[in-house]
Amino acid sequence: MFNDLIFSIPKSDHSEKCIRKTLTEHPEIKFVSLIGIDFSGNDTDEKIPIRIFLDDIDGFLKGAIQTDGSSVVLPGIATLNNAKVDMIPDTDVNWFIDYNYENIDFETKKPIGTLRIPCFLIHDSKAIDSRHILKSSIEHIEKNLMKYFNDYPHLLEPYGITVDDIEDVYATAATELEFWVKTPEERAHIEELSTSQVLQEQYWTRTKGSVRTALEEVLDLMDKYGLESEMGHKEVGGVKATLSESGNLTHIMEQLEIDWKYADALQAADNELYVRILVRETFRRHGLDVNFLAKPINGVAGSGEHTHLSFSLKLKNGKRINLFAATGKTFLSIFGYASVMGILKNYEVINPFISCTNDSLRRLKPGFEAPVCIVTSVGHSVDVPSRNRTILLGVIRDLTAPLATRFELRSPNPHTNTYLALATMFMACNDGIAYAITNNKTEDELFAELSKQAGEKADYLEKDRAYRSEEDVFEDYTEEERNRLFGVAPNTVYENLLSFDKHPEKLEVLKSGEVFTDKIINSFRSxxxxxxxxxxxxxxxxxxxxxxxxxxxxxxxxxxxxxxxxxxxxxxxxxxxxxxxxxxxxxxxxxxxxxxxxxxxxxxxxxxxxxxxxxxxxxxxxxxxxxxxxxx
Known part of the structure; x- marks a missing residue:
């Protein structure tokens, strides 16, 4: 069945001619849906008959569809007395076909599909959605990087290129999705789950029965959608299922993880949104419930969604250069060190966008490798990459593959709004990079500042804080030491939001270039x-x-x-x-x-x-x- 379907329409085929040809050849695609993302990360999903779309494709793509903005999370912006929001399709990203395998078209004998088109939400002639905020943050930092390359040409000397060799700057990203899967209406005892976790009985063990079938089907479907799955496996949580008299597995309670290839940042966020849909629907077809909560069970490991990012140059000769990778005998480049420092220094105003629910903060507690301290690890030596899992922001390096150098923020969870999370991180990177370049900092100077001790004065980072540790921050520091060195983690959503009031100078970093505005931040907060x-x-x-x-x-x-x-x-x-x-x-x-x-x-x-x-x-x-x- 899968082989007779079309799963995506790439951005290269978004001309009216190509769209009409594709949809005409696939009459099983019966509906179109515009996907806008509000500030909570909720996606719209309306069903519009495909014939309406085909009647006026050009008009549709220019914004013929409107919605009631007061029905989504845009408080203080789309209000009851001014609720009209235009939906403008995004033609610069891939579009996916969402198939309903339970509704087979009578004529084609294929499952009925819905063309999902990501869009921007426009209110009073201004874009006010999460996707557009991410796009604006990317454009902002890419524009600034090109300006720095023009103004400071020596920055490109280590790469052996000039600004004329650059075709484009790319912000790339990727996420990892962890989730719990279980048999409906069945529960495992917390003590049993906790014991299994301590004994490490589940991590990377063999999947069985319907869980194995659903996982394999998801990975296969991801490849058909061009998402390039890399791995699916059991995570740390779960218990062994029970074999019923009929030979079926019952009392299933397992934690899984799925990974896939990185992409340009906006496309990566769209990909992550659709992977969640694939996972939920595929497992449901096999009689299994999927839970994306950050901390569904107290006393047992929660589900994270580690978020990766990096910057690269695409040259006119087709070559790519990772801007974070070191060009000499150092851990990172100037851009890499500066970006790490930007995220760590400004994390207090990033965190409200990462962990904005009661559930998310239940996960961020000491133990279970939960990242609660604003600290990074780069490695004990340049020749030995770090893999410290107790820190907030990890530096991922592969000595044989410099293009893979990236950062991994470990605090997001499956319900984090990835669009806003990446946007805040890019803005913080921009701040760090601006500091490093305009002050002519070298790699060694940035590394020294990143590695400073608490109480040691620095030009950019805060005097009373430490920002780097190669130790286990839970085992090698007391709670008092963690709080003093790396800051006190918020206990509640309210405490997290108070960072906007406590750190107005850091909030200005997000508002650079009007990527975030007071209106957007206040709406998000409300x-x-x-x-x-x-x-x-x-x-x-x-x-x-x-x-x-x-x-x-x-x-x-x-x-x-x-x-x-x-x-x-x-x-x-x-x-x-x-x-x-x-x-x-x-x-x-x-x-x-x-x-x-x-x-x-x-x-x-x-x-x-x-x-x-x-x-x-x-x-x-x-x-x-x-x-x-x-x-x-």
């Missing part, structure tokens, strides 16, 4: 705050209530030991403290509701931290209580 509070009230607290109600007394009072009675008493007191009101006092949950009604964001944040700690304590107490009972 949407994140609303989602943060709504999740606490409508999801987190109700889930906690169900958990608390499920924690019942299990011991027989006549057979119980004092330790059982004491443990239950403590559990019950904690249950009452969390959710039971009295005439004289309110529960913790009620205090949170009151803080929400009062609009007291600081109190909501403080109470959320207390709630999370109390729930973690309650879960542990109940596990210990159950473990000591013989008859339950």
């Amino acid at each position: 949407g994140v705050e609303k989602r943060w509070i709504t999740e606490i009230i409508a999801r987190i607290i109700p889930n906690h209530i169900r958990t608390i109600r499920s924690y019942k007394m299990l011991h027989d009072v006549e057979k119980a030991y004092d330790v059982d009675i004491t443990r239950w008493k403590k559990i019950n007191e904690l249950r009452y403290y969390l959710m039971k009101d009295s005439y004289s006092s309110k529960s913790l949950f009620s205090k949170i509701h009151d803080a929400v009604d009062a609009g007291d964001l600081a109190s909501i944040s403080d109470l959320q931290v207390e709630m999370d700690n109390k729930m973690q304590e309650l879960r542990k107490l109940y596990i210990d209580y159950k473990t000591n009972l013989l008859d339950i």
Whole structure:
């Protein structure tokens, strides 16, 4: 079935003639959908009959379609009294065909397809969507790099070229997708998952049954879409499935990872969005649920989406040069060192775009290789590339393949808005590069500044901070040392957003070239705050209530030991403290509701931290209580 389908229309074939020819030859493509990305990373997906598109392709591509912007996350921009948003198709990226394998066309005997066209969202004649912000950040840094090459021609001498040899500057990116897959309506015990992880029973082990079939099908489909899959494997989390009497595997609970080839940054973000769709739909066809949450299960490794980026030159002779790769006996080039420094220095205002949900911050805790410290690692020596997995920003080097030199930001998760994440990183790189070049810094000078000790004055990086460590930041530093050297990680979404207020000078870095504006940042912030509070009230607290109600007394009072009675008493007191009101006092949950009604964001944040700690304590107490009972 797959071999009779067309899976994408490359950007080279976006002329009206080529589009019409392709769609006419594939009548199974029945619909077209314009894909705009709001500030939360949500993508639009409407179904427009393909005949409307074919009737006026040129008009459609110039923006014939409009949508209600108040229905997506663009608060303060697309409002109820000014909600009209134009959708302008992007003809400079590949378009994908999304097939519904459960709806077979009667005439062609093929699954019905929808042509997905990425677009820009235009409001009051201005682009206001995540895709356009990323595109603007790329254009901004590419323009600045070309200006530096013209103004500082010695920068190109190590490469043996002049500015006239350059055809273009490219910002490239790639992501890795981790996710949990399970049998619907079935759950594994947290203790079982945690034990399996500690024993490393799942990492890179063999996939079986429907999981193996779905994974292989996804990798095959990715190649057909031109995404060039590189690997699919089990990750650290999961438990062994159970074989039913019918011979099928049940009680599946596994964590998987899929990797694919890098691309130009905007295309890479589009690719990642479609891979998620492929994964979810393919596994669902095989009777499996897929979960993209950053931390679906407390006490077990979460799912990350490590994001890679680099810059390269394309020369007129077809050759490519990686701007991060060293040209001599150093770890990185001037551009590489400067970009690392830019991201680390400005990370406080990048982080709100990376980790903007309750779920994302639950993952970013010490342990499980979660990156919580603003620090990098470049390697103990130039000849030995670093692979320190405890740091935030990794430098990936392959001594035999300089073109592969890149950075890996380890904090994003599958629900991070990749478009905004990359845009903020590119803007921070731009800031670091501007500092290095305009101050005539050498590789050795930048390396020395990056490697400075806390308290040592520097021209760009902050005096009281350290930014590089080749050690395990969790094992070799105390919590107090981590906080002092690398900064205090936010506990809540609110604390993360406060960085916009605490570091206005760093916020200006994002606003360079009007890539981010006050209006965009305020809209993003408003949407994140609303989602943060709504999740606490409508999801987190109700889930906690169900958990608390499920924690019942299990011991027989006549057979119980004092330790059982004491443990239950403590559990019950904690249950009452969390959710039971009295005439004289309110529960913790009620205090949170009151803080929400009062609009007291600081109190909501403080109470959320207390709630999370109390729930973690309650879960542990109940596990210990159950473990000591013989008859339950």
